[in-house]
Amino acid sequence: MKTHQPYRISHISLHEPVEMPELDHHQGNYLVFWWKTIPLGDLYLEPGTNTSTDEYYKAMGQAILPTLNHYAQNPAELKANYLATTSPDKLKNLQSWLPANLQITATEIIPEKVAVSVVVCTRNRAAHLKCCLTMLQNLTCRPAEIIVIDNAPTDESTREVVSAFSEVKYIREPRPGLDIARNTGVSNAKFPIVAFTDDDVSVHPLWTYQIWQTFEKPQVAAMTGLVIAAELATEAQYIFEKHWSFNRGYTDVKYDSDFFRKTLRKGPPVWNIGAGANMAFRREIFEEVGYFDELLDVGAAGCNGDSEMWYRILKAGHTIHYNPRAVAFHEHRKEIEGLKKQLFYYMRGYTAAALLQQQQLQQAGYAKQIFWVLPRHYLRLLRSGFPHYSYRYRTIAAEMLGVLSGLAYYIKNKRPNTKLSR
Structure with a gap:
């Protein structure tokens, strides 16, 4: 090989x-x-x-x-x-x-601090968290508030790290689940803009400023930003960046009711809007469309709580702005086995979220995606990768099992349509 x-x-x-x-x-x-x-x-x-x-x-x-x-x-x-x-x-x-x-906004005077709450959800990753908090407190433009949600910890390492940062708020959330932790962060945020990043992400010095600027447009209800790979040292990292990248390009994109209407029949590809490692919301939007669906993401279905939220925001007629000037750098998983596990949960979460979105609006074409488009996609991959299944094809089995697991998870957990509140 x-x-x-x-x-x-x-x-x-x-x-x-x-x-x-x-x-x-x-x-x-x-x-x-x-x-x-x-x-x-x-x-x-x-x-x-x-x-x-x-x-x-x-x-x-x-x-x-x-x-x-x-x-x-x-x-x-x-x-x-x-x-x-x-x-x-x-x-x-x-x-x-x-x-x-070039029509590039250049501001000579950058505010020292802006009215943004940054939420970092973490679990037993003290070394990563320490680097993350150090970075957030040394941005050119700092958030008014940093909240760490310690999600179902098994030790006190997260609390000990946060105790060294006097301006950082520590909240212990005993129930496991990323979207449970995110909702706890939203509920405790004091400022009108709530931004999320991960403990293994570093951000550009003007990240918070770019988030704040994006929401100066009153029609924007949510935003995502550019995510660049922090390292491409291993085959797993390269496969992820080439085929599953968080990078959504270098130009602004507006997702609005026109986008939603034009893509509804095929199922709006909300997963293309951005990544949960670099996203922000007007806090008031959660009161209108509901909070993150706690059936999704890590600790539950495995993934797609962010894109399902974007789906509800667009369904309600609001606008989401992809701003590539709000830059984050993500450290991808280094090992193939870790990547296989990640992609299993990606496809499990994708399947469950797509069917939940179909349930919310029957005109949406997600059922066709799951039961027709996706099987044909994997059949093509199986044919083209035969017989060695190297490189990109090494994760196909994990992905297909994720789809089946997501379908079973949805059938077991589906519920009547209700507003997702805290």
């Missing part, structure tokens, strides 16, 4: 003097391009790829052009100037042209 080569992640700032980075051709390279605090795009260079300078700048140009076009005041003028990205000397011309021609 071919040995998987790690990928080195490099973050490249295009507003600074740029030269082609030194690439280790014996391993893969994953390059993320930025303009100051704005992520623009990414590029994979496979192991063994000998990339010339001209090839590098051409590939970089293709990677970031959609985002620059998204921000450009005059896309036609951008296209004309964009031909200048095939060499480092010509890139300097583009660097001088971009600042005056």
Whole structure:
């Protein structure tokens, strides 16, 4: 079997003097391009790829052009100037042209603190939590409140970590379940915006500021942000990022009643909106559409409590904004066995959530997804992976078992439609 080569992640700032980075051709390279605090795009260079300078700048140009076009005041003028990205000397011309021609919000005065409650749900992961809290308290723009929900702990390690952070609120939630913990966080949040991140996530210094800015638009009821891989050292991490990535792209997306109506017949793909590791809500929306469904996510079905909540928000006619300037960095599971377990619960939760969403609105096409589209999808994977089932195909059995488990879980736990309250 071919040995998987790690990928080195490099973050490249295009507003600074740029030269082609030194690439280790014996391993893969994953390059993320930025303009100051704005992520623009990414590029994979496979192991063994000998990339010339001209090839590098051409590939970089293709990677970031959609985002620059998204921000450009005059896309036609951008296209004309964009031909200048095939060499480092010509890139300097583009660097001088971009600042005056991109509609990128630049705020010279960043508030020290904004009215956002950040909730971190955790369980027996003291080392991760300590790093997370240290990071949150050292952001350029800090949240007004940080709440740690200690979910069904078996020791006092979480409490001990939080005790070292005087401004962090500690709450013990004895009932196991991620959505139970999330709901406890919402119930105890004091501020009008409630943001969630995970204990194994680090966020950009302006993450809280970007969340706060997003909700300056009164029509926005919820938001998600960009999640970039923090490490691609193992095959499991690479498989996840390539086929299950939390990265939803580098341009803003508005999900609203039009999106919901146009996709209803096939089942709105709410799981594409973002990731629970980087999401936020107006606190008042929970009073209208209900709290997170405690049948879902870790401790129950396994996953999709976030996307099921987004489904209810859209069904109620509200808007969700994907803001790629609110950036988080996620550490994927390193081992294949860990990835198999994760994807089992992903598909278990996906199946249960889809059928719960179907139950809420019979016109939704989720039943067709589960009983027709998904079996055909896995049949194609089984055929294309035969006979070795390596790389992406190594997790197929776990995924299919997750679907069957999710179906059984739904049948056992389905209930009448009621508003989900605390």
